[in-house]
Amino acid sequence: MGRDAFRQALADACPPREGAIGYVCTYTPEELILAAGLHPVRLFPPGGPTGPADAYLQSFCCSFARGCLDAALRGRWDGLAGVVFPYTCDSLRAVSELWRCHLPTRHHLFLNLPVRVEGIAALAYAAREFERFRQWLEMVAGATVGTDALHAAVRLVGAVRERLAGSSLLGREFLEVAMGAQVMDRFTAAELLEGLAPKTPPPRPGVGVLLAGGALEDPAILDVFEEAGAGVVGDDLCVGSRYAVLGAAWGDSPPGGPVVALARAYLERVPCPTRHPPERRLQHLLARIAQRQARGVVFLLQKFCDSHAFDLPYLRSELSLRGIPSLLLEVEQGALARGQALTRLEAFLEIIGS
Amino acid sequence: MGRVTGRLKVDGRLKHLLVAHYRDAYLARRLRRPLAWVSSGAPVELLHAMGIFPVYPENYAAVCASRRMAVELAEAAEAAGYSPDLCSYARTSIGSMLAQRGPLNGLPLPAPDLLFAASNICGVVVKWWEVAARHFRVPLFILDVPFLAERLTPHQVEYVRRQLEEAVAFFGRHAGRRLSSRSLSRVLRLSAEAVRLWNEVQLMRRAVPSPISALDTFTNLFPMVTLRGTRACVGYLRGLHREVAGRVARGEGPVREERYRLVWDNIAIWYAFGFMRYFTERGASFVGETYTWAWGEYEFGPDDLRDPLGSLATQYSRVILNVDLGQRLDRLLRMVEGQRADGVVFHSCRSCKTYSLGQLTLAREVQSRLGVPTLVLEADMADARAWAEQSARTRVDAFLELLEGRRKG
Ligand code: SF4
Ligand code: SF4
Numbered sequence: 001m002g003r004d005a006f007r008q009a010l011a012d013a014c015p016p017r018e019g020a021i022g023y024v025c026t027y028t029p030e031e032l033i034l035a036a037g038l039h040p041v042r043l044f045p046p047g048g049p050t051g052p053a054d055a056y057l058q059s060f061c062c063s064f065a066r067g068c069l070d071a072a073l074r075g076r077w078d079g080l081a082g083v084v085f086p087y088t089c090d091s092l093r094a095v096s097e098l099w100r101c102h103l104p105t106r107h108h109l110f111l112n113l114p115v116r117v118e119g120i121a122a123l124a125y126a127a128r129e130f131e132r133f134r135q136w137l138e139m140v141a142g143a144t145v146g147t148d149a150l151h152a153a154v155r156l157v158g159a160v161r162e163r164l165a166g167s168s169l170l171g172r173e174f175l176e177v178a179m180g181a182q183v184m185d186r187f188t189a190a191e192l193l194e195g196l197a198p199k200t201p202p203p204r205p206g207v208g209v210l211l212a213g214g215a216l217e218d219p220a221i222l223d224v225f226e227e228a229g230a231g232v233v234g235d236d237l238c239v240g241s242r243y244a245v246l247g248a249a250w251g252d253s254p255p256g257g258p259v260v261a262l263a264r265a266y267l268e269r270v271p272c273p274t275r276h277p278p279e280r281r282l283q284h285l286l287a288r289i290a291q292r293q294a295r296g297v298v299f300l301l302q303k304f305c306d307s308h309a310f311d312l313p314y315l316r317s318e319l320s321l322r323g324i325p326s327l328l329l330e331v332e333q334g335a336l337a338r339g340q341a342l343t344r345l346e347a348f349l350e351i352i353g354s
Numbered sequence: 355m356g357r358v359t360g361r362l363k364v365d366g367r368l369k370h371l372l373v374a375h376y377r378d379a380y381l382a383r384r385l386r387r388p389l390a391w392v393s394s395g396a397p398v399e400l401l402h403a404m405g406i407f408p409v410y411p412e413n414y415a416a417v418c419a420s421r422r423m424a425v426e427l428a429e430a431a432e433a434a435g436y437s438p439d440l441c442s443y444a445r446t447s448i449g450s451m452l453a454q455r456g457p458l459n460g461l462p463l464p465a466p467d468l469l470f471a472a473s474n475i476c477g478v479v480v481k482w483w484e485v486a487a488r489h490f491r492v493p494l495f496i497l498d499v500p501f502l503a504e505r506l507t508p509h510q511v512e513y514v515r516r517q518l519e520e521a522v523a524f525f526g527r528h529a530g531r532r533l534s535s536r537s538l539s540r541v542l543r544l545s546a547e548a549v550r551l552w553n554e555v556q557l558m559r560r561a562v563p564s565p566i567s568a569l570d571t572f573t574n575l576f577p578m579v580t581l582r583g584t585r586a587c588v589g590y591l592r593g594l595h596r597e598v599a600g601r602v603a604r605g606e607g608p609v610r611e612e613r614y615r616l617v618w619d620n621i622a623i624w625y626a627f628g629f630m631r632y633f634t635e636r637g638a639s640f641v642g643e644t645y646t647w648a649w650g651e652y653e654f655g656p657d658d659l660r661d662p663l664g665s666l667a668t669q670y671s672r673v674i675l676n677v678d679l680g681q682r683l684d685r686l687l688r689m690v691e692g693q694r695a696d697g698v699v700f701h702s703c704r705s706c707k708t709y710s711l712g713q714l715t716l717a718r719e720v721q722s723r724l725g726v727p728t729l730v731l732e733a734d735m736a737d738a739r740a741w742a743e744q745s746a747r748t749r750v751d752a753f754l755e756l757l758e759g760r761r762k763g
Contacts, residue, residue: 055714056714059704061711090477090478098712102715116498116517120516121516121520124509124516276484277484306478307477307481309440310482310484313436317435
């Protein structure tokens, strides 16, 4: 079964193949990695308590960033040919620094993306960084990244994203497939995703909620929703559907060349809270709620995540002005405090279900 | 060797400057001066040159903390849904904004006409300023300063520079002010002079005994942060310089018998000056702080005046919180050696991730490269709720004992 392949890829963490490039955030243009003949692997830490990383990071670093360093120190990603940290937040920037200081990964790149995603200056700067990334990849691969290869990669990733975005899978199943697709070989992912489309859409489970938040370690976090009788009908998570939404398709000769076009596509994405200005995200969230007919939103917040936490009061009050209830649950070490989450979810479902 | 008790004489003037600054801020509207909220890493020279009055929410939050008001304000922000794990400066400022209260005659910081923040100190200020922009419904300019990993690339400088041009146009549009190159050169010259004086004061702390300690520099930082680029700042620093030089000449310092010379990393603990004084009582003086030192890093030479925006772009990219660990380590090692320090105290500040994450590695490196012992103290600069002074003092005692052993050994 196709789905098992995704699950397996996720469990393998670092597929034993040459030229695997690890990366930590969807702002990494994996199209360029593929165009260099290398293999993009999104790094998902396993969750659970950390060990070796605690000697380098104080308690107030979010457990996602901490988990990344921890897993690396434990050797989970020893097979990587290189690792890329795009600039996102203060915690991951620190982890990138510590990784560079304390781990022998052969090639390390801090992809210095802009915080601002609008305006000519930001685009020009981002395009130069993408270009720098391309050169770095050529050095790692020992091969040039040609325009044709880049076009092919854009089409391939476009197909993966499109199929994910159009997938009728929901809840944990969707998340497993989406996260698996970011780890496994992209050709296989594109092929398998096509085979996964069911003939008839599955019945909508439970009371429909939309999940929103940033990075998550483990799709199993969604089990508690099922237990509480909630149906996760969609998400705006950076490990889930936010990966799938990128309008990166363009014609054969985009103005400025393909690298500039790629940079533009990344800047024009629905911004995550680490980007400025952030307003488009609310519109996107509202659109997704309507499209998925969700009755409420559950925000999953990584404890100690500044970027997301700052937006929450605003997002929640905007939702509430529109009569959309929301609930906030904190995630730590890849999990929710189960008992408490269950009670709060049940109470929330009661409100939105009535 | 003499001991000077009490504060610096210039402290009286400092108080006056502070009061005048906030008074003017409250009067800005009446005086028809546009008021901007500015982050501490933003190139304030531009604002001074354009006649825009800058106030610093971070400084204001520090004032709230030293007057023991930060906690209740932070709680007001938390009640509105802001996580208690967020930076306590931000929570204090947001709480004061929402509750319309503050320590200066009960007033919150006056509402801004514009907002200006630079990402070179953290991602927090970007989010915090966004909150303020929504709250006050005023225009916001984010100066995006890319992280300086290993070296500054020309396209980074170009990016910041182009944004500075945009910022000038933005201030022109929203504050009705123009930038003349004459006034910018004048401000940059004053800024350079302030930096020069400040750095000389810092270097005088190399003397034995050190003429001033961390409490002095932390309190005297205010003009450097807020008034850099003005005559008032230069005038003040001249006074400070004179007084400190006098102490050095007379061999005076705040510590009765200087036994230990320490470097402090990170922001002060604004509500625990008694704790900072404890070091002095135990014979330890601080001969440098990476935090107060940071304001001496904006050095504008005569060459810079030819391309002021370009050099602002370069200078503001190099700030301590925007550079990689290797560069931070270099600066720290240079300070420890240059100031003849024999220990480093790292304030691991849970609010400030850019400052604190990486400190454990820095501590280890300082120890292994220079053989200088280090102490890591967990605290927060403004939120006193988790502060356990007694146990911190016990750890300081143990640390000083260790240093004592080395002195004898
Ligand atoms: S969860 Fe937040 S703090 Fe953690 S890595 Fe992501 S953006 Fe950074
Ligand atoms: S996170 Fe640190 S640098 Fe940023 S505002 Fe807070 S204390 Fe200042």
